[in-house]
Amino acid sequence: MPSVTSCSKERRPCAWFNITLFRKNWSRFWPLWSLYGVIWFLILTVGILNSRSIYDTMPDNYYPTGYVVYAIPMGILLSLGFGVLCAMAVFSYLYSSRPVGLMHALPIRREGLFLTNYLSGLSFFVLPILVVALLTLGAELYAGHGVDLTSLFLWGWCQCMVSLFFYSFAVFCAMFTGHILALPAFYGILNGLVFGLDALFRELARIFLFGFYTSYQLNPWVEWLTPTLCYIDRMGSTGSPNYHFTGLLPVFVYMLAGLVFTGLALLLYRRRHLETAGDVVAVSWLRPIFKYGVAFCSAVVIGTFLWSVFLPQVSHSILWSLLFFLLLTGALGYFIAEMLLCKSFRVFRQGWKGCLCFLILLTLGVSTLEVDPIGFEVRVPQAQQVVEVRLDTPSFAPYDGASSPSVLRREEDIARLVELHQTIIDHQSQLESAERVSSHSYVSQQVGDYMVDVETSGSFYFSFTYLFRDGGTMRRSYRIPVDEELLAEPTSPAAKLDALINAPGLAQQEYLSLYRSGDVLTRVNLSTYTGADQIFSSGADTQLLLDAVLTDLEEGNLGRHYLLENQDRYANCYYNDLTFHFYSQEARSELVEDGHIYQFTITIQTTATHTLEALRELGAEDVLILRSAAP
Template sequence: MSWEVRTMQSKTSYFNATLFRKNLTRFWPLWGLASFIGALFPLAVLLDMVHRGWNVLSAPDFTGMYYDAVSAVPVINLVYAALCAMAVWSYLYNARSVGLMHTLPIRREGLFLTNFLSGLSMTLIPYAVTGVLCVVVSLCGGAFDAKGLAVTVLAVLGESFFYFSSATFVAFITGNAFTMPPLYALLHFLAVLLDWLISSFAQGFIFGFSTYYTGVVEWLSPTVYLVNNVRCARQYVEVQQTFPDGTPYTSRLLTSADLESFWLIGVYALVGLALAALALILYRRRRSETAGDVVAVGWLRPVFRYGVAGLCALLGGQFLYSLFWYGFQQGEYYDTLPMVVCLLAAGAIGYYGASMLLAKAFKVFRGSWKGLGIVLAGCALVCCVLHFDLLGVADRVPEASQIQTLEIRIADNTYTLTPEKDADLLEQVRALHQTVVADESYVREMEARRSSTWSEDETPNTAYTGLNLTYTLKSGTRIDRWYSLLITRDRLAQPETYDYLLDQFVNSDTVKARRLHLDDDFWTVSGGSLYIDTRGEGYELGSREGDAILKAVGRDLTAGNWGDYDWFSGDSGSSYAMDLGLDFESADKERYDWISVHVTPAMTETVDCLERLGLVTRADLVTYRQLYPEDYGADGSSIWQEVPHTGENAVVYTEDTTSAMVSPA
């Protein structure tokens, strides 16, 4: 007789429908409130269409709104996906809850997949509700666009999956509910934060380094990178229309909308898949006893300890230095030894603070000298590398073949040079840059001397000027340099000095013409303005008047009555009491520029032109010093504000590619 009892073979289940429904019903206020908020936007569009007409919005208009929403999804999901992840994985942070969940007849793979899908569903429900309402509204207005809707759905799915996966990954790194949000934020913004911290710190050591943010590894900060690169590009056409009274006007009609860099969302979705797989691996090996720990993964504990120490050293060290030593600093750059001390103090605080969080106790000092020694050695090493510029950052002057554009800001003027059009000028600037770098010790000595005297007063034979260089390389890399340079009359006559090279560049005939966009097909005069102080009256100038005035200033330039920059003079009262401005428009009508010309008695061509146009009379030709004698000193400079070092005849301010303050020889 056989006593065997037949039993049913159990099957391995990777999904539990009961738990899935439980999560959705338990956390319905979260996705319900988000759905309600999302539904307000299509309802607002519907109300606008009811008031203005059902056909007021076209299919491209709706598509543009969809793509604008896609551009905003990273910011929304950064918060909302994290809330959904914290909801479904909240049991991991309590010892009793995690013990109960792990006693259920569900494998960890099943728990992971069920909770992951339920959390992802909660993330997507508000978008689904909002999307359905948007489709209904677009159908009501006869503006449905299937392609735009499909692209939007795929984009929202990809972005939501990535953000929920990244939040899930962080949820398995930590066992503490209060630690999860800051670690999650750090994961998304660590690259940007380090870029800013290291760049700002390096400025205090490296000669001429003026970059606050390089953006080289911005792709490691997904939210910043997606917001900056995934955007809606709209195409318009100009349409002639008329008002009800018959007055014609030109309007812009949207013809199409495209989502730029859509492929990036696919890349981050694949990254999200990798993070989800890594989270599953961590979950399979996770010990239930780690509930409540700041870091639940053993091999990440040293990374957390030294990472916090490094961040505290960079951020706290600069704070301590500015608090206790910045006022005693000599020159523009950090004093190395005090900075090392401040970094050591801040790094030690960060090291022991992280150790206390990991140990959940205050007694962490015994046997910690080795780890502390590593932190202190790292701080000293960073300062030495920057102080001695072992990476050669200060000496770097890009080769002409590497440069795409070079923007130079000097003498209150900005010029953009390209190798194709400005090869000679580009070489001049490169030679100037190399000379400044070679004179680093002299420049630093002059800066320190200026700082130690607590005065910015300059003699008639000296002046300070700022030199800013921005290289954009063909590789996409951007290099920024800024120098505060002392100009002396003696060195202006010495060809091997940067003083001489600066003067040769700024006062060359080619650069003078560039200030006025002369013989420049890219810019055309679109108008301008003129204000007469003696009469308190202003005029708006048309394109023809502006073009005539510009040509007159150009003739003054050719005659030598306008354009030479005087590095030392402070006379600002010899120009006529009028404000003359000219506006420029680029050939593609996408960029605008302006110049403000201070007219002086030597500029006879410009004065004659203004008189012929009937804009000024002889009675208006009064200088500022004659009109406001009480506002000027014996040397002609204003007593109310420090003025730039200009000559007596003309000043030009501009934006974008031409911003100059100049004077005749």
């Protein structure tokens, strides 16, 4: 009996391509390629024509180069959506028993079927792009703002390569399933799989590992393995005046990846069983991966969501309540996946053993995170190993130029932070209990002659990164509860943090981080409650104020900061700030390049005796008003 993958006739058509099937796909699925072409026609061609009326309002050289280059990233989402639609169309015969049998009974080898359908789907992108490029060229000639063949060619080439990747990846996904509705689901999930797994790991680690640093910034490898994000993040333009396109590297990389996916899809197609039409997963070795993957994602996503809804104030010390929701939703996801694979609701009798194994493994994984066998939670480095500490904290009062210290380099400051870190570890159980409760409370109290709303308790998010002498790094983040009682207890984390941010010399270092000897002080602004700044521009006046502030900083009379908006903050801080404007004699990377101008702002405090005396000499004492006395 002749094989269904080859032709037994004497005159056999070309084994690798069939022009009749190619033309049939073009005539059958004309809405796809015509809609794709119309969208690009409206974006590019009509956009160039409309540029005639608004050209005078745009920067020089914007048209046509800038318009075409800015249109390149628009094709990312278009290619993402049309890639899976075209793959669903040309390989739709794989998802029904009758069409798949008829198609493979044709006198065409499987390689010929695959390549003909693949190339016809790819042409749904390439040919409309070519037509739109020619029409846009004519629009540029008609608009009369010049013709840029280079940018037009770059647009067409980039769109073809981006479409090649997304379409090839969709075809690769199409080989794994026998159900047409499962294809877009797999395509979407696999496009964001690495990003999703990274987010799931971060969420579990944040819950179970005390001090785990959660950042919104993606690791480079996560971005590269999430093509859509990588395209969006890296493809762009330099802007005026040249409008050069940026982002060619991901275009080349994903083009090669698209060719690899095409080859893998062909290999899978050659081994595909026709009987799998209608199955959610058509490849046998992927069925357990699908089943346990659905169970794991259901456990983490749905389980943590239900836990946060039903037990929003549960303390970290009894986080084992989360395990109940993880196991419940994990089992639910497992049996749903089993039903999809078996196409039956009667899966409990044969699936309970696999579900039990999954729940045991999930329990072991959660237990490992909670027990912390590698000592992640209790690791505190030696101060001698650290060369620098980078802080990432919210601002604290008063909100001036040193309201959030950024870098610690002095040995004594690093030692204080290491001591604070050890104190946090020693108070881990108390901090975990208060970690999920971050409310702030206020009460009306009399400060001097006025009633003000002072903050009595709150929490402070504190994160930092160690830079070690050997080049390594270590990140941690904590939420530290703060109230008057904790601040009065010298061994509490709140008191240690307060001592760190008010360490001798630290405020002076932050305020004067840009100041260099020889910089010219141009003026000083004194803010007032009415909003009209009082400006001192005389050299003698500005120097008098600068010398007074520097003396107070050196003596520790100025620069006190607070973790709470408490009585001391209202009684000690004025509403007024002094802003010093400098002109640097040399260009430095941290300064504004235009004129080398920079400034720093400092809040006036009642303890700043030299600064207050200088303001009295300048006759500015009348505009000073304490925070407690501000209306």
